[in-house]
Amino acid sequence: xxxxxxxxxxxxxxxxxxxxxxxxxxxxxxxxxxxxxxxxxxxxxxxxxxxxxxxxxxxxxxxxxxxxxxxxxxxxxxxxxxxxxxxxxxxxxxxxxxxxxxxxxxxxxxxxxxxxxxxxxxxxxxxxxxxxxxxxxxxxxxxxxxxxxxxxxxxxxxxxxxxxxxxxxxxxxxxxxxxxxxxxxxxxxxxxxxxxxxxxxxxxxxxxxxxxxxxxxxxxxxxxxxxxxxxxxxxxxxxxxxxxxxxxxxxxxxxxxxxxxxxxxxxxxxxxxxxxxxxxxxxxxxxxxxxxxxxxxxxxxxxxxxxxxxxxxxxxxxxxxxxxxxxxxxxxxxxxxxxxxxxxxxxxxxxxxxxxxxxxxxxxxxxxxxxxxxxxxxxxxxxxxxxxxxxxxxxxxxxxxxxxxxxxxxxxxxxxxxxxxxxxxxxxxxxxx
Numbered sequence: 001x002x003x004x005x006x007x008x009x010x011x012x013x014x015x016x017x018x019x020x021x022x023x024x025x026x027x028x029x030x031x032x033x034x035x036x037x038x039x040x041x042x043x044x045x046x047x048x049x050x051x052x053x054x055x056x057x058x059x060x061x062x063x064x065x066x067x068x069x070x071x072x073x074x075x076x077x078x079x080x081x082x083x084x085x086x087x088x089x090x091x092x093x094x095x096x097x098x099x100x101x102x103x104x105x106x107x108x109x110x111x112x113x114x115x116x117x118x119x120x121x122x123x124x125x126x127x128x129x130x131x132x133x134x135x136x137x138x139x140x141x142x143x144x145x146x147x148x149x150x151x152x153x154x155x156x157x158x159x160x161x162x163x164x165x166x167x168x169x170x171x172x173x174x175x176x177x178x179x180x181x182x183x184x185x186x187x188x189x190x191x192x193x194x195x196x197x198x199x200x201x202x203x204x205x206x207x208x209x210x211x212x213x214x215x216x217x218x219x220x221x222x223x224x225x226x227x228x229x230x231x232x233x234x235x236x237x238x239x240x241x242x243x244x245x246x247x248x249x250x251x252x253x254x255x256x257x258x259x260x261x262x263x264x265x266x267x268x269x270x271x272x273x274x275x276x277x278x279x280x281x282x283x284x285x286x287x288x289x290x291x292x293x294x295x296x297x298x299x300x301x302x303x304x305x306x307x308x309x310x311x312x313x314x315x316x317x318x319x320x321x322x323x324x325x326x327x328x329x330x331x332x333x334x335x336x337x338x339x340x341x342x343x344x345x346x347x348x349x350x351x352x353x354x355x356x357x358x359x360x361x362x363x364x365x366x367x368x369x370x371x372x373x374x375x376x377x378x379x380x381x382x383x384x385x386x387x388x389x390x391x392x393x394x395x396x397x398x399x400x401x402x403x404x405x406x407x408x409x410x411x412x413x414x415x416x417x418x419x420x421x422x423x424x425x426x427x428x429x430x431x432x433x
Contacts, residue, residue: 001239002106002239002240003239005210005236005238006210006233006234006235006236007210007212007214008025008030008232008233008234009023009211009217009218009231010022010218010229010230010231010232011221011222011230013190013221013227014225014226014227015226015227016229018040018042018043019043020034020035020036020037020042020043020045020046020092020229021033021035021188021190021229021230021231022035022049022050023050023232023233024050024053024054028057028060028100029054029057029060029099030096030097030098030184030186030233031050031096032095032096032116032187032188032231032232033045033046033047033049033092033093033094033116033231034046034092034093034094034114034116034190034229035047035091036092036093036162037087037089037090037091038089041081041087041089042090042091042092044080044087044090045090045091045163046092048073048077048080048164049073049076049077049094049164052069053070053096061100063100063109063175066111066173067111067173070113071168071171073094074163074164074166074167074168074169075167077090077091077164078166078167080164081164089165091163091165092114092162092163092164093113093114093115093116093133093162093188093189094111094171095110095111095113095114095116095118096111096112096186097109097110097118097186097233097235098111100175102175104177105177107175107176107178108178108235109174109175110173110176111171111173112130112131112133112172113163113169113172114133114134114159114161114162115132115133115134115137115159115189116130116186116187116188117132117186117187117189117192118184118185119187119197120176120183120184120185121182121185121204121205122179122183124201125201126200126201126204128197129174129184130174131172132159133159133160133161133172134157134158135158135159136150136155136156178237178240179240180238180240182237182240183213183235184237185204185217185232185233185235186232187230187232187233188229190221190226190229191218191221191232193227194220194222194224194226194230195217195220195221195224199220203216203217203220204234210234210235210236214232214233214234217230217232217234218230325352325353325355328352329348329351329352329353329355330346330347330358332348332383332384333345333383333384333386333389334347334348334381334384334390335381335393335394336349336378336380336381337375337378338362340367341362341367342363342365342366342367342397343361343363344359344360344363344390344391344394345359348383349383360387361391363394365397365398369398370397370398370400371401371404374397374400374401
């Protein structure tokens with residue numbers, strides 16, 4: 001049984017506007033892809049490679065199967081570039097590590113195409129596993145320039161091999177016999193162009209958690225300039241199974257590999273580039289409990305200070321939100337009518353979420369003893385800031401009604417009407433007889 005833990009990080013950097021890198025971590029397969037191409041083509045190339053390898057991860061059981069999966073990813077990218085003219089010329093580098101069965105036990109097979117790199121960190125020293133497929137690297141291997149000259153060579157970024165550029169590609173593979181305490185680093189050139197091997201070794205030696213180590217390496221690349229996208233995968237070998245296995249057969253490790261982020265032991269100083277057998281794992285007690293097994297494997301506790309603090313913070317926010325909502329929903333009163341009575345409620349008309357208004361008091365003033373215009377207003381509810389204010393409002397309604405409808409006092413008025421008298425004289429003429 002082999003147990004691995006991995007951490008990964010990717011960042012746009014401080015200069016680029018788009019992150020064309022992509023990373024993948026599965027129980028047995030770990031990948032970094034560095035896309036290239038105009039516009040978003042590089043992003044498409046790297047994500048296509050990752051998708052193809054993710055789909056093939058469960059079927060990879062041999063080195064041949066590993067290289068076949070990468071060739072399939074190359075074909076998918078090349079085919080996409082032919083179908084869409086805007087993606088013409090896109091490609092991506094890839095560096096990957098896969099846990100496979102070897103002749104003497106589990107081994108980590110590293111594969112690369114392009115200038116993304118893999119390093120092995122063992123006993124305090126870091127060693128590059130892969131060979132860069134770049135023009136400058138080939139000139140170094142041919143003896144034309146030195147490593148120091150390659151670091152500043154004007155064609156150091158020209159790669160000679162990548163996925164998606166041609167219909168066929170030949171990956172390089174590097175089987176590594178793993179030992180407990182080993183670390184394997186996969187990274188794009190956004191890290192290695194900014195951070196040298198010595199600084200990489202210091203981070204891998206001092207930062208125990210693989211996720212924290214990945215984050216720290218990305219942070220340091222940005223601190224040194226961050227001129228390119230930066231992607232990192234750090235793989236820790238917690239337990240290495242070196243029992244004899246049939247080559248090509250999938251081992252039990254492929255079904256139980258752990259890739260959860262967890263702290264591993266600090267690695268010691270001194271270096272060795274030659275793999276040497278590791279001691280067999282201590283026998284597991286038959287009555288070992290689940291908690292004891294987690295401790296033995298170094299799996300960190302799920303309930304940490306950060307988790308507890310975050311949970312308390314979330315609970316505090318929820319309680320605060322509930323308290324504010326309750327205060328808002330109950331901090332006012334309103335006056336309205338109910339049947340033939342005037343009533344006062346505490347709360348907001350209609351309620352707020354699950355806080356419904358509560359009846360406080362029923363006024364002794366009947367509704368027919370307030371002015372008709374006020375009755376129409378009360379049907380829509382009149383909001384007041386306090387219970388006393390609501391009661392004063394009702395009292396004012398009653399006083400207003402009484403003032404308008406109170407009987408008027410009687411007054412004594414004397415009217416003098418002058419009497420006019422008229423004298424009428426009637427003359428009677430007698431006829432002469």
